[in-house]
Amino acid sequence: MQEIFIQNSKQREWLGRLSPLEADFKEKAATFDKEGNFPHENIQALRKIGYTKVTLPEEFGGAGFSLYDAILLQEKLGSYDGSTALSIGWTLMTVGELFENRYWDPDNLAFFAEEVNKGAIINRAVSEVAMGSPIRGGRPGTTAKQIDGKWIINGRKNYTTCSPELDYFLTSAWMEEKETTGFFLIPKEAKGLSIEENWNVIAMRGTGSHDLVLENVVVDESDLVEIPSYNTGFKLNGWGLLIPAAYLGIAQAARDYALEFANTHSPNSIKGTIAGLPNVQALLGEIDLELYKARFALYGAAEAFMDKDRNKSITNEALVAKHIVTNSAITVVDKAMRLVGAKSLQLTNPLQRYYRDVRAGLHNPPMDDLTISKLAQTAIQQYESQGGNDNENE
Template sequence: MSKELFIRTSLQREWLEKLLKYEKDFKEDSQENDKQSSFPKKNVNKLVEMGYTKLTLPVEYGGEGIRVTDMVLLQETIASLDSVTGLAIGWHQGVVGELYEKKLWEKEKLKSFAQEVLNGALVNRAVSEAQTGSPTRGGRPGTNAVKKGSKWVISGQKNFTTMSPVLTHFLVSAWVEEKQGIGFFLIPRDSKGLSIKETWDVIAMRGSESHDLVLDHVEVAEENFVELNHGPRGDKINGWILHIPACYLGIAQSARDYALKFAVEHSPNSISGSISQLPNVQSLLGRIDLELMKARHFLYSVAEAYDDAERRSHITNELAAAKHIVTNSAITIVDLSMRLVGAKSLQMSNPLQRYYRDVRAGLHNPPMDDMTISKLAQTAIKEAENK
């Protein structure tokens, strides 16, 4: 199905055209990177060279100041070309977008880091830990920050550090005892005591190299103590997190396109014409496009509501619901695509088996399905009680 309905601006069309010029390049190493659990460095380097990674910087800081809706459209497109590239660069885009929209840091720090981004810096938050589980559930970090002299000394270990091979900066959460809160520290990659422990061994998003980040008494300057939170960050509305469902929507689109191409080209000698004329195949294709349509319209509707300041104030659980709907629809779309293609979809050389594995990773990106459903119920109950 066409995305023309969702292209609203010349900037969107310009960047879609730029990205699609590299469709072949982005796709060509996907299978090998998956097989070797190797990060798509060439793809990410190309995005940096193109200026893609500075799009979410506001215009006053030298960027393009794109909106969440723009990001969703572009991230979906990248993920349809290569899922790992889409998920990885999405974290950078989302972090930068949130930082500058919400002005989470001091003005001078935002200004200096913007220059780093303009020069090619890549950043991601490092928050997950083995003992705390998902940070959105409110666990206190085991990573600690202690003030010694004029610097903070940080020790701990983070897992699921997506894009670890190419990150230039890590935005690390740590418990700050003397502040009785969770602090975030901007730590450059070349900091003494910082290392990457290669622990990534999963069946989904294998090439993301989401290894462990190890911090062994890393000294951080006071100016890099950039945020302090006394409550869960997940309670704050952040539309930039929609890069997550955008990624899985892109994977679903790829699975659908493969299945459709297979249907119109596959012509066994048991029938006249291609299998696309068979009622059961058309039923699968129709269900696939219905799921895709439902997911895309909901995601873009929520993104557009977030970009509208007046409508944003009415958002409650729509961001989480968008992630829930899109990721689960994406799983359904890939499953239906594999049913259509049949046993060939299980061959290691077939991209559908990779989409099948990668798309399930969405279930484990925040927010989790059970939390979304629970919050929907709690909000409904609260509204009823307040009437």
């Protein structure tokens, strides 16, 4: 089904580079989930094929993949192993966003491009227990104080996905002297930086989303790489679509399992397989309908972000795509489990893992309630700006 969204040979070539990893990633996924271990081998395999720099522009030595290109890859990788796709997705997102928007000064971008070309991976460390989701506007409890030309950083971040393999932590901290939030580029070797391995949840168990602990971490003035113009420490952007792409891949894996089951399961109460039963065909049709809906929303939003003319009129497209994809993924897995029946609840069955994993998407920003609220606010603002009140007085 993804085939109709492939647009060129470059995309096809990179999808081909991922293919040899499929069997191994799928085979190990259940073990990583059961033991709650991080898939180090998977990340290293992705580094080896250059996957970590696909969103780095060609002028900096990367593959120069667009948002649309990267979504194709992330969806495919998500069908192999959701935890691996989500883990590496934050690096692809961060690199793509940084270099497209040129958030940093040229020297810092050039330095970091060299690191990415060497295989370095990165994630923003933003979330904290006290502030909740950063998208809701809370101020970081993590602090950065300036002493003798250095910054001293103290604090704790949670949900630091891919932490066991990250080379850099792009960390938000409140700077009292400047009365604003800044992002500091902190290498994993920094003294006082540690990872508290406390990620123990029922979904995406292999993402290593542990706590980042910072105790008197000293960085140079130049490591203050970004002072956001927005005031929440978090900004929605098109590159965020790489995250729901991973959940779409999981949904595709659930669909494929259900389709194979329907075409091979043959109870002695019927002739042939259950694929011929009307109720089974109804579920398969509903599953594919959800996948089509999700893909058109996701890839359509990506194309809108990439079109400079259309980009100017974008409001909530990324939020809408994320909402549709995440909820469609949940629906797809649910219907796949209904088709397969009680067998889907067995711990040896991948559907129960898919079921748990796709629900994690509800808790990646933006959350559903924020999307619905933003849509309503936008509709009201557009009505008012178009003189809606004047119409009532005519």
